[in-house]
Amino acid sequence: MPTIPINPIIPGFAPDPSLVRVESDYFLVNSTFHLFPGLPIYTSKDLVHWEHIGNALHRQSQMSLEHSSTKINPDLLATGGLFAPTIRYHNETFYIVCTNIIHKPDIPGRAENFVISTKDIWAGEWSDPVYFDHDGIDPSLFFDDDGKVYLQGSHTVRPRVTEINLFEIDLTTGKRLSEEKNIWGGTGGKFPEGPHIYKRDGWYYVLIAEGGTHEGHMITTARSKDIWGPYEPCPSNPILTAAGTREYIQYVGHCEAFTDPEGNSWGVCLGVRMEKGGRYIMGRETFLTSGEWEEGEWPAFDTVKMDPKGVVAAQGDGKPRLSARPGVDFLHIRNPELSNYSSLGTDRAVTITSVSSDLSHPNESPSFIGKRMRYLDGTSSVTIVSPPEGSRVTAGLVVYKDEHRYLRIFLDTSESRIGFELVNGYQKLSKSNTQSVEKVTEYHLTIDHTEKEFRLSYSAGEGSKTTLAVIDTLEMTDPDFVGPVIGAFAVDQGHAVKVEFRNLEIS
Incomplete structure (x- = not known):
């Protein structure tokens, strides 16, 4: 054998x-x-x-x-x-x-x-x-x-x-x-x-x-x-x-x-x-x-x-x-508007045009691009270039399964805050928190994951790394059909905003 x-x-x-x-x-x-x-x-x-x-x-x-x-x-x-x-x-x-x-x-x-x-x-x-x-x-x-x-x-x-x-x-x-x-x-x-x-x-x-x-x-x-x-x-x-x-x-x-x-x-x-x-x-x-x-x-x-x-x-x-092969492993949700995504010359950099549909929508396609999570232990991260002054957009990094279950860390430009959100409709779980951050040109978001936990962290500009939340992976474990996909997303409040993501790494 x-x-x-x-x-x-x-x-x-x-x-x-x-x-x-x-x-x-x-x-x-x-x-x-x-x-x-x-x-x-x-x-x-x-x-x-x-x-x-x-x-x-x-x-x-x-x-x-x-x-x-x-x-x-x-x-x-x-x-x-x-x-x-x-x-x-x-x-x-x-x-x-x-x-x-x-x-x-x-x-x-x-x-x-x-x-x-x-x-x-x-x-x-x-x-x-x-x-x-x-x-x-x-x-x-x-x-x-x-x-x-x-x-x-x-x-x-x-x-x-x-x-x-x-x-x-x-x-x-x-x-x-x-x-x-x-x-x-x-x-x-x-x-x-x-x-x-x-x-x-x-x-x-x-x-x-x-x-x-x-x-x-x-x-x-x-x-x-x-x-x-x-x-x-x-x-x-x-x-x-x-x-x-x-x-x-x-x-x-x-x-x-x-x-x-x-x-x-x-x-x-x-x-x-x-x-x-x-x-x-x-x-x-x-x-x-x-x-x-x-x-x-x-x-x-x-x-x-x-x-x-x-x-x-x-x-x-x-x-x-x-x-x-280059590009074939990127994923979107349902029927994406592909013109909302433009490569910056490498698969680690992309500009996403935000839409008003969030990840919780059951039928529409939120602005999201990601890949399957391939490793039990790994780190996924991205750098967000600060959107234009006056933009009202929420953008960040998310572990996504479906409209009922996702875990994300994000920049909210309307209030200059970094936040996290856990949603699990099956378990009837909802957790969130935000922190004020100074306005800088770049924000670095990270999700470290092991078999037992997700650790969500950020740094603003050259600032030190701050852990925003630690989530037990049981809170994203359910009897379902799908598996975790990690990627970048952008959602607006009615005005499309081009958000530049750099150094997108998905493990």
Whole structure:
């Protein structure tokens, strides 16, 4: 068995992974929900070093994310937008099927399912979406030997009840070519979802996630000689889970099975790094685990671990394990007005034109540009050049999850004050404080973070560094879909203001 790479392979906000291997190259995609651009594409040749090469939803004309607000349920924060993509390759074409969940007052939680494609994944140009009829989420594709293409997905039977359905599809038009049929309901765990069909040794195997995406998350499987079933469940289900264990990696699920060029079996899945106190500040990340899938047998996966023995020495080549092409890893909220952002010649400097919509707005796009938080321990910082005299704008640095939850440190030019604000609508938390500062030409804002705390600090001009607040990361840890994104923002009181940010560093 080959060495398992250091986990997570895609750290930070990287849930619902799907992976396809094309010869010696691996390509992986994740959910992005309410953020633009959406559906990041990562690639690797060794499962160790990964590069973010583009985003499948990269043009605003492809799709609107206006109605991707977050609903607060008693046991979950459910964000709309882009759910659980699947990536596949067939006849020299890459396909991604995905769901855009739309939250409107009159149509809560409507699922719009679509497929996009590209002939050249390296160019980063994907087609406009072709929509198809599927009342549910987590669509996946299976290309059979006879040329037929099947769509399998998590079908909504009634609110909060799902099952795995299948139908034949024409990917060019999105038209159904067969009736939709239920093929499996799982083993009894709630929310059967995330299905993938694989064909091996004359068997059709369906791998699914069930039990919910948090405490009870697990991977189960069933197989049939006929793609339409009936499907026989594996006697060893679940074949992957961390439920009921004390493993550091918890909530393991949503797995994609694949083999490397040498024939070794692997699983790529989501999980969270959970500290003993219940903190999992990074949210759902992408992990890798080894497995076995012998001829005619059931698949099996090893327990997901962070750092297996000997891996650090084996991979100590000094190369970054996650990199990105210039600019592709920047994120905005929902449907940004891209003309409000102008680069100053480097990705560490940007001018943002403020808008009146704040981070708390459920549908509009506040002026924000940021990146996924990639490290448990790190420092993010920015320098704000003092806006013109008389400007009334609030600008700063924020740890953002959605309109209900963010933690920020900011300059308020209307009162010449530095402040912080914690908002967590799920926990019904609200904290804030401000301090007067002298007017200077530059203000330096910093957010230091560890697994247990956020430390918000500032300095004015050449002044000394002052800690404004220390926040327990539990106050930003919730049962949700998303992960933390850190970036710069600017909000005004009705008059657009150009705010210059320099030395933007996001860890």
